[in-house]
Amino acid sequence: MGPVISLRDAVSLSGRFPLLAGVTLDVAGGEVVHLRGPNGAGKSSLLRLCAGLVPIASGTAFVLGHDLRADRQSVRREVGLLGHASFLYDDLSVERNVRFAVRAARADLRGVDEALDRLGLGGRLRSTLVGSLSAGQRRRAALAVVVARRARLWLLDEPHAGLDAMGRTSVDELVRAASASGTTVLLASHELDRASRLADRVVVVAGGRVVAAAEPGATGVPAAQGAEGDETRQIAPAGEAEEDGRDVA
Amino acid sequence: MWRDALLVAGKDLRIEARSKVGLGQVVPFALVVVLLFGLALGPAAGRGSVLSLAAPGLYWVAVLLATVLAVQRSFAIEALDGASDGLKLSGLDPAGIFVGKAAAVCGQLLALEVVLAGAVALLYDRHLAGGLLLVASCVAATVGLVSVGTIYGVVSSGTRQRETLLPLLFFPMVAPILLAATKAWDAALAGTPGRGAGWLDVLAVFAVAYLAMGTVAFGPLLEDA
Numbered sequence: 001m002g003p004v005i006s007l008r009d010a011v012s013l014s015g016r017f018p019l020l021a022g023v024t025l026d027v028a029g030g031e032v033v034h035l036r037g038p039n040g041a042g043k044s045s046l047l048r049l050c051a052g053l054v055p056i057a058s059g060t061a062f063v064l065g066h067d068l069r070a071d072r073q074s075v076r077r078e079v080g081l082l083g084h085a086s087f088l089y090d091d092l093s094v095e096r097n098v099r100f101a102v103r104a105a106r107a108d109l110r111g112v113d114e115a116l117d118r119l120g121l122g123g124r125l126r127s128t129l130v131g132s133l134s135a136g137q138r139r140r141a142a143l144a145v146v147v148a149r150r151a152r153l154w155l156l157d158e159p160h161a162g163l164d165a166m167g168r169t170s171v172d173e174l175v176r177a178a179s180a181s182g183t184t185v186l187l188a189s190h191e192l193d194r195a196s197r198l199a200d201r202v203v204v205v206a207g208g209r210v211v212a213a214a215e216p217g218a219t220g221v222p223a224a225q226g227a228e229g230d231e232t233r234q235i236a237p238a239g240e241a242e243e244d245g246r247d248v249a
Numbered sequence: 250m251w252r253d254a255l256l257v258a259g260k261d262l263r264i265e266a267r268s269k270v271g272l273g274q275v276v277p278f279a280l281v282v283v284l285l286f287g288l289a290l291g292p293a294a295g296r297g298s299v300l301s302l303a304a305p306g307l308y309w310v311a312v313l314l315a316t317v318l319a320v321q322r323s324f325a326i327e328a329l330d331g332a333s334d335g336l337k338l339s340g341l342d343p344a345g346i347f348v349g350k351a352a353a354v355c356g357q358l359l360a361l362e363v364v365l366a367g368a369v370a371l372l373y374d375r376h377l378a379g380g381l382l383l384v385a386s387c388v389a390a391t392v393g394l395v396s397v398g399t400i401y402g403v404v405s406s407g408t409r410q411r412e413t414l415l416p417l418l419f420f421p422m423v424a425p426i427l428l429a430a431t432k433a434w435d436a437a438l439a440g441t442p443g444r445g446a447g448w449l450d451v452l453a454v455f456a457v458a459y460l461a462m463g464t465v466a467f468g469p470l471l472e473d474a
Contacts, residue, residue, distance in 0.1 A: 074340075085335075089329070
């Protein structure tokens with residue numbers, strides 16, 4: 001089976017400003033990949049590109065077998081994106097929001113109850129208007145949409161942000177369970193230790209490019225979240241490391 | 250497409266039922282406009298008064314203004330917390346989204362038009378004759394109006410000037426609908442519905458044309474929004 005995500009020199013622009021400056025990345029089915037990098041590195045843009053939300057200006061990009069240059073609509077139907085925004089309607093209940101997303105994706109409505117329960121949104125909360133939720137509950141509701149849609153590829157942007165300890169643990173469990181069932185997960189997170197424990201591979205993004213990749217425990221995988229240089233200086237380029245067949249160091 | 254349209258229309262109507270923006274703001278706004286026209290043009294004193302003669306045109310101007318508010322509201326709910334990206338990510342057929350959003354606004358406007366017709370009859374002293382032509386022209390004109398409104402609603406929703414841009418784009422495009430709807434209502438209220446049949450045809454042509462244009466154009470416009 002080919003990679004779930006296959007990007008080659010993918011460039012994405014916002015006007016004339018490059019969001020991604022030539023990303024090359026392969027992600028296999030069932031793999032959990034942790035994207036790390038400083039603010040503005042291009043992690044969120046990379047997730048949005050893989051979700052089919054931003055167009056590709058040059059290079060090639062295949063997600064779940066679909067060519068993003070030709071067919072972004074099919075990709076959107078098959079991925080679940082947890083972005084900075086919740087993508088939810090304030091004047092609909094949690095359950096209505098999730099049901100709408102599931103129906104739109106033509107997924108099985110039986111996944112709704114399960115997703116709400118797993119994210120602690122059962123009982124009274126399921127009929128609560130999203131506009132009345134706390135930030136953490138809202139985040140969980142947004143994640144419930146991703147889970148309930150039973151997407152084959154999860155794209156999670158700071159999935160632990162705004163969650164309490166129990167919520168963070170729930171996210172970890174969901175990611176592990178998804179991966180075990182063959183779902184591919186690409187997650188961008190500044191929670192380095194937590195995300196690295198979940199991941200099969202860490203990919204460092206800086207300046208709109210993938211600058212390194214390694215297994216989570218590999219020596220030299222940076223922990224810093226400061227300037228771009230802090231992220232990149234200790235790491236060999238991804239391609240070079242792979243070609244040498246050694247750990248990134 | 251129809252399945253997606255039903256889903257979107259149901260969602261929008263459910264949000265409106267919950268938020269009551271249409272009932273609490275758009276309907277009172279339109280009624281105030283009708284009332285203000287009455288104050289500006291003097292009291293209605295029989296069939297010969299300016300107000301009574303101008304009633305069809307004033308009615309449709311009020312509907313036009315209310316349409317702008319309803320369309321703005323329809324896209325305002327998509328602007329909150331990234332919901333428009335959510336709509337793109339949903340995988341829904343863009344043509345279905347267009348038809349669904351237009352249908353939801355259309356339903357609200359048709360209900361508003363019934364209320365406004367009552368207000369016009371009462372305040373402008375006009376007997377609502379020619380019922381069939383009135384209803385048919387309302388349906389055709391409203392489909393045309395919301396189609397144009399939904400097309401330009403998505404165009405303006407992606408800009409910072411959305412509140413001012415929508416009316417600027419919308420009003421010139423719907424001028425033919427305003428003219429035809431006014432003429433059709435004029436004929437109906439005058440008790441000569443045969444004279445309004447041609448205008449009803451014009452409304453139907455515009456409704457079909459704008460609806461078709463929207464189903465084709467909405468996808469690319471949504472991408473750019």
